[in-house]
Amino acid sequence: MARKKLSAVLFDIDDTLFSTSEFAALARRNAVEAMIRVGVRLPAEDLMKELLETISEFSTNYEHHFDKLLCRIPPQVYAGVNPAIIVAAGVVAYHDTKFRQLAPFNDVAEVLGALAGTALVRGIITSGMMTKQAEKLIRLNLYQYLSPQAIFISDQIGIAKPNPKLYLRACDDLRLSPGEVLYVGDNPLHDIDPANQVGMITVLNRRSGKYRDVEGRTRPAYEIANFFDLKKILRDKFGIKVA
Numbered sequence: 448m449a450r451k452k453l454s455a456v457l458f459d460i461d462d463t464l465f466s467t468s469e470f471a472a473l474a475r476r477n478a479v480e481a482m483i484r485v486g487v488r489l490p491a492e493d494l495m496k497e498l499l500e501t502i503s504e505f506s507t508n509y510e511h512h513f514d515k516l517l518c519r520i521p522p523q524v525y526a527g528v529n530p531a532i533i534v535a536a537g538v539v540a541y542h543d544t545k546f547r548q549l550a551p552f553n554d555v556a557e558v559l560g561a562l563a564g565t566a567l568v569r570g571i572i573t574s575g576m577m578t579k580q581a582e583k584l585i586r587l588n589l590y591q592y593l594s595p596q597a598i599f600i601s602d603q604i605g606i607a608k609p610n611p612k613l614y615l616r617a618c619d620d621l622r623l624s625p626g627e628v629l630y631v632g633d634n635p636l637h638d639i640d641p642a643n644q645v646g647m648i649t650v651l652n653r654r655s656g657k658y659r660d661v662e663g664r665t666r667p668a669y670e671i672a673n674f675f676d677l678k679k680i681l682r683d684k685f686g687i688k689v690a
């Protein structure tokens with residue numbers, strides 16, 4: 448059987464290259480504990496519950512979750528402590544977690560590194576804030592393996608997932624037909640369905656994260672549990688020699 452031509456592999460970031468869900472849970476837990484250490488007299492579970500409510504009401508990209516959290520709890524539980532100190536404790540603990548613990552899934556750096564030795568274009572299609580998504584690529588230390596012209600962030604393009612136009616735009620900018628571009632993502636509705644719709648070859652990363660049990664309208668061409676599975680697909684189905 449003739450192998451299909453493949454020119455590019457594009458990736459989602461969150462819960463595809465690293466465990467966004469696990470990282471966020473850890474960073475939030477560290478933030479809440481730091482706020483308690485400087486003087487919030489509430490059980491960690493209660494403060495965490497309030498923080499999660501704040502995030503869901505103001506969105507994950509809102510910049511002042513900890514200020515809002517403090518507005519929501521009774522002032523008497525932190526009486527005598529300057530509220531700015533409490534907010535700073537939460538913010539610093541959150542960022543410290545990011546500096547120390549943000550890392551890609553174990554197999555991701557290895558396989559992306561190997562892909563960098565092939566002729567494939569390696570890129571990103573991600574939804575989210577421009578600065579945050581760019582920062583993740585640098586902090587995860589994965590940017591070095593990517594093709595500089597192939598980083599597509601919805602915030603910069605003005606089209607968000609799951610609009611299929613975002614996927615088409617990435618292929619057009621790379622001057623590639625969608626049929627020769629593989630897309631790897633974890634969200635059946637935002638990654639797989641729209642990429643299928645424009646004719647890309649789709650790979651569902653079913654590893655972790657909040658969309659693991661979600662069913663999309665369409666099936667992915669392939670499913671993987673880690674990037675070693677991806678490497679095998681590239682070799683067996685597309686004849687890509689990955690070291």
Ligand SMILES: [Mg+2]
Pocket residue numbers: 459460461462463632633634
């Ligand atoms: Mg994702």
